[in-house]
Amino acid sequence: MTPADLSRTVLHAVRRAVDEDALRAPVPARVRVERTRPGGSGDYACAVALQLAGPAALPALEVARILRERVAAEPGVGRVEITGPGFLSFTLDAPAESDRAVLTAVREQGLGYGHGDALRGESLQLHHAREVRAAVTADAVRRLLVAQGARVRVSCAEPADPDREGWDRLGVAVDAYGPPSVPLTEVRSVPAGATAGELLERLGPDAARWGLLRAAGHDRPALGPELLVQGEANPLFRVRYAHARARALTRGAALLGFTSEPAESAEPSESAEDVRSAAYDRAARPLLDLIADHPGVLLAGARHRAPDRVARQLEAVAHAFFDFHDSCPPLPAGDEKPSAAHRARLALAEAAGTVLAGGLSLLGIRAPEHL
Structure with a gap:
């Protein structure tokens, strides 16, 4: 966990405390964490409790206690202490322990990894x-918001579209039509320039939804035949193929008689096993970091009503997955026996597949296990 990661973690804890009404104070734009000074406690320290004590009308020590319990449960944070008048001091897990915590969270939460209660x-x-x-954008935003604990209704400005059947096939749900009677959040985007029926005929539901959601709302969506190309140049295919490949690795490992297990920490040495471990560490880091960042991306996509952020995150995960897969194949080759290295690689590949499937689901797009 980097200082920037820790800063976001603490900020998320502040938002949770405010959302849960445990803390009544404005959420700061950012939270500053610093390396602990010589003789201090922990790896990093933060004065956010002192900053929020006045607005919250609470002693800084009480604010620190409220935040401590929310930060301590986050992956990568080993220990949180309260020092002095209300400073929070953080001791981080060793990188391998933090990585194991992330992979364990993905395994336990499955497609719900990254869902939370920040908007409860x-x-x-x-x-x-x-x-x-x-x-389609409103539908995807609804999915993201609900995944973060919000209650959401969707209304359409005019009576049902004559192409309503096409909307149904695209998975769009509308709760009410006509002018709403309550405060609303308007979802705006550059129009597609085609009807639902036309898009379905040309692209089918999955490619049509990806094309409509991949571009930021202020940009024109790309809705050409390139969305159907089964090749690396098509981001949707690459994302779905990475998921299918991850699932195939699990099936292949079962045939070889082994299952996944996140890597243990190891000090590199001259042994063949430690050389493989060091190679794993180098190749795995980008993918591990993206998987660890996934909950934050989902929350940002919900807060900013921006499903395109999720689509770009999935593209990055798929790219990092293939780089990792090519550098550190999870399955043994030839007469090679499955080892701890293969089990660790498989654990990471499976986590990537789960993140890809969960993200596609929030966009309303299927994640086939075979392509």
Whole structure:
């Protein structure tokens, strides 16, 4: 965990405390963490409790206690102490322990990895024009918000679209039509320039949704035949193929009689096993970092009503997965016996597959196990 990661973790804890009404104070734009000074406790320290004590009308020590319990449960944080008048001091897990915690969280939470309760208690009404891209975007935003604990209704500005059957096939759900009677959040995007029926005929539901959601709302979506190309140049294919490949690795390992197990920490040496471990560490780091960042990306996508952020995250995970797979194959070759290194590689590959499937699900797109 980097200082930037820790800063985001503490900021997330502040937001959770405010959302849960445990703390009544404005959420700062950022939280500063610093290396502990010589003689201090832990690896890093933070004065956010002192900063929030006045606005919250609470002693700094009480604010620190509220935040401590929320930060201590986060992966990568080994220990949180309260020192002095209300400083938070953090001792981080060793990198291998932090990585194991992330992979264990993915395994335990499955497709729900990255879902949370940061928006619990929020009740929102999304409102959109009678246009297919606006409707699909609102649907994806609803999925992201619900995954973070919000209650959401979606309304459309005009009566049901004559192409309503096409909306249904695209997985779009609308709760009400006409002008809403409550405060709303309007979902706007550059129109698709085609109807749902036309997009379905040309692309099918999955490619159509990806094309509508991949671009930021202020950009024109790419909705050409390139979305159907089964090759590396097509990001949707690459994401779905990475997921399918990860699932195939699990099936292949079962045939060889072994299962996954996250890597233990090891000090590199001249032994063949430690050389493989060092190679794993170098190749795995980008993918591990992306998987660890996934919950934050989902929350940001929900807060900013930006499903395109999730799509780009999935593309990055797929790219890092293939780089890792090519550098450190999870399955033994030839007469090679399965080893601890193969089990560790498989654990990471499986976690990547789970993140890809979960992200696609939030975008309303299927993740086939075979392509």
